[in-house]
Amino acid sequence: MAKSLDLELAATTKIYGETIAVDAINHKFAAGTYSCLLGPSGCGKSSTLRMIAGHESVSTGDIVLGGTNITDLPPARRGTAMMFQNYALFPHLSVVDNVAFSQKMKGVEKPVRLKKARQLLELVDMAAYAERLPAQLSGGQQQRVALARALITEPSVLLLDEPLSALDPFLRIKMRLELKKLQRELGISFIHVTHSQDEALALADDIIVMNGGRIEQAGSPRDVFNAPTTEFVARFIGGHNVLQQKGASVALRADRLKVKKAAGDDGALLTAFVKDVEYLGSTVNLALDAGGAGDLTAALTDEVFFQDPIEIGATVFLTWKPEDAHQLAA
Amino acid sequence: MTDQTQSISSVAPAAKARAKSPFSLSRLPDAVTGWLLSLPLALVLFFFLVLPIAMIVVVSFWGATEFSIYPAFQFDNYEFLLTSPVTYQVFFNTVKYALITWAITLVIGFTVAYFLAFHVRTLTWQIILFLLCTIPFWTSNIIRMISWIPFLGRNGIANSTLISMGVIDEPLEWLLFSDFSVILAFVHLYTLFMVVPIFNTMMRIDRSLIEAAYDNGASGLQTLTNVIIPLTKPGIMIGSIFVVTLVMGDFITVRFMSGSQKANVGRLISNDIALLQYPSAAATAVILLITVLLVISILLRYVDIRKEL
Numbered sequence: 001m002a003k004s005l006d007l008e009l010a011a012t013t014k015i016y017g018e019t020i021a022v023d024a025i026n027h028k029f030a031a032g033t034y035s036c037l038l039g040p041s042g043c044g045k046s047s048t049l050r051m052i053a054g055h056e057s058v059s060t061g062d063i064v065l066g067g068t069n070i071t072d073l074p075p076a077r078r079g080t081a082m083m084f085q086n087y088a089l090f091p092h093l094s095v096v097d098n099v100a101f102s103q104k105m106k107g108v109e110k111p112v113r114l115k116k117a118r119q120l121l122e123l124v125d126m127a128a129y130a131e132r133l134p135a136q137l138s139g140g141q142q143q144r145v146a147l148a149r150a151l152i153t154e155p156s157v158l159l160l161d162e163p164l165s166a167l168d169p170f171l172r173i174k175m176r177l178e179l180k181k182l183q184r185e186l187g188i189s190f191i192h193v194t195h196s197q198d199e200a201l202a203l204a205d206d207i208i209v210m211n212g213g214r215i216e217q218a219g220s221p222r223d224v225f226n227a228p229t230t231e232f233v234a235r236f237i238g239g240h241n242v243l244q245q246k247g248a249s250v251a252l253r254a255d256r257l258k259v260k261k262a263a264g265d266d267g268a269l270l271t272a273f274v275k276d277v278e279y280l281g282s283t284v285n286l287a288l289d290a291g292g293a294g295d296l297t298a299a300l301t302d303e304v305f306f307q308d309p310i311e312i313g314a315t316v317f318l319t320w321k322p323e324d325a326h327q328l329a330a
Numbered sequence: 331m332t333d334q335t336q337s338i339s340s341v342a343p344a345a346k347a348r349a350k351s352p353f354s355l356s357r358l359p360d361a362v363t364g365w366l367l368s369l370p371l372a373l374v375l376f377f378f379l380v381l382p383i384a385m386i387v388v389v390s391f392w393g394a395t396e397f398s399i400y401p402a403f404q405f406d407n408y409e410f411l412l413t414s415p416v417t418y419q420v421f422f423n424t425v426k427y428a429l430i431t432w433a434i435t436l437v438i439g440f441t442v443a444y445f446l447a448f449h450v451r452t453l454t455w456q457i458i459l460f461l462l463c464t465i466p467f468w469t470s471n472i473i474r475m476i477s478w479i480p481f482l483g484r485n486g487i488a489n490s491t492l493i494s495m496g497v498i499d500e501p502l503e504w505l506l507f508s509d510f511s512v513i514l515a516f517v518h519l520y521t522l523f524m525v526v527p528i529f530n531t532m533m534r535i536d537r538s539l540i541e542a543a544y545d546n547g548a549s550g551l552q553t554l555t556n557v558i559i560p561l562t563k564p565g566i567m568i569g570s571i572f573v574v575t576l577v578m579g580d581f582i583t584v585r586f587m588s589g590s591q592k593a594n595v596g597r598l599i600s601n602d603i604a605l606l607q608y609p610s611a612a613a614t615a616v617i618l619l620i621t622v623l624l625v626i627s628i629l630l631r632y633v634d635i636r637k638e639l
Contacts, residue, residue, distance in 0.1 A: 076547030102546035
């Protein structure tokens with residue numbers, strides 16, 4: 001496998017006619033990390049990935065991979081490889097021919113390229129299906145083949161465009177683990193585009209939350225989840241309440257809200273009216289109306305909740321530790 | 331939930347109506363219903379396809395003199411046909427027209443379809459340009475053929491233009507009433523039959539496959555030969571079947587465009603009919619039919635046409 005290299009975006013911009021899809025973003029993807037570009041649809045995450053892959057021209061700015069400016073190189077000469085959202089396997093070629101495709105394009109002899117393709121298929125555990133056509137495989141199997149086809153080019157960076165969105169939820173979690181394991185084993189960088197927070201939190205060493213063509217926040221999953229810096233991130237990453245305190249917005253994790261039925265001596269910070277109670281198995285979510293402070297969600301563990309169940313329509317008193325409230329950028 | 335209740339309530343009256351109506355099909359066994367449902371089409375096909383062909387086969391064994399036709403079962407027509415060098419020459423000519431026309435329409439048709447499918451970005455322009463291709467079909471094919479004559483003639487537009495440009499000194503004789511003009515007319519008439527199915531299959535190719543090929547280092551030409559052409563093969567085959575059968579069955583184009591100087595099997599049959607030699611015409615038709623069916627069955631070996639429908 002090729003050596004992993006740092007990938008750096010320098011004021012990379014994509015403009016379609018009048019609209020700015022990606023607005024001068026700067027980011028360094030460290031070598032050998034699993035990064036997730038996270039954001040709602042239309043936030044510019046796919047455009048960013050496609051610019052890195054070379055399938056979209058860069059309007060202004062640069063993309064640098066391990067000290068080489070790859071901004072204007074064709075996809076195959078960048079040291080990146082892309083795994084497409086719907087896998088884009090060639091329907092007329094067998095699995096092994098699909099994997100060997102890039103080698104065939106380079107003019108590698110048939111026995112050599114087939115041998116190499118079989119090695120890659122073994123890596124993704126698909127050697128037994130080498131002679132099948134893509135249409136004869138399940139979604140998860142197709143994805144492994146697509147992975148093998150991307151990896152045979154020995155990329156320094158593997159780009160994955162919503163790789164799990166076409167799978168059913170059960171398989172999604174399974175493939176998630178496999179992707180992470182593969183990345184650890186290969187030691188190359190993976191850049192993974194997704195709109196699912198769970199996926200990003202579970203997979204990434206580095207989460208880049210994007211909105212409106214800009215990077216809202218980048219950091220480790222724990223930093224991003226624990227301490228969102230903007231209201232957008234707090235809302236998008238989920239599990240947070242955004243409330244106004246002394247004229248400023250703060251983010252507060254839903255599971256850090258303490259809910260009491262009676263005002264204690266420590267003094268409640270807010271009172272709220274219980275609009276709804278949602279049982280989710282290990283947690284119970286309370287939908288709360290806190291009047292001027294707006295709608296809030298409190299997540300209680302089922303153990304805490306069922307010790308002293310709260311009815312819909314009840315008035316409750318909310319407290320939290322001051323260090324749990326994170327100031328948001330205006 | 332609502333879906334379920336709706337479907338239940340919509341099924342109930344239908345079931346009731348079925349129980350009441352004495353003529354309901356659903357009371358009959360499934361096999362009988364199936365036969366009844368396929369009966370209208372089967373009758374149409376029997377009377378307008380099977381019966382005429384059977385008749386042609388029967389007549390092809392009849393005998394004929396200069397002034398009469400008599401029912402018989404003899405192989406004279408076939409014997410005469412298969413031993414005459416003219417037949418082989420004419421069949422050769424027919425196959426030659428079919429092959430050359432096929433090759434030219436394939437190249438032009440593929441190029442046009444490729445341009446429409448992959449280089450024209452917006453759907454509006456695709457529709458506009460596609461309609462442009464069909465404009466020649468707004469007139470009858472006889473008119474389209476005849477309009478070549480003033481263009482290609484001895485003193486036609488093509489010759490006079492070339493002479494005035496100084497490219498040639500005297501008119502080109504082979505422009506009209508030659509194999510060239512026959513094939514030119516065939517190509518003009520039938521290229522669209524190649525464009526349409528190829529364009530249709532090309533539009534179904536997932537664009538991300540082209541990107542994937544590019545990502546894997548394929549050049550434009552490699553993408554064409556390794557991805558686009560293999561995936562367009564069914565369209566190419568359907569177009570080929572159209573063109574080959576149309577050209578092999580044609581007689582009017584050959585007659586008009588060759589000024590009656592060239593022959594194909596269709597003209598052989600039409601001449602026999604003009605001379606009231608129906609048994610001989612029928613025998614030629616049977617041989618032509620077998621030839622065309624053989625060609626199609628060979629073409630079908632290379633493509634699963636059902637996948638395309």
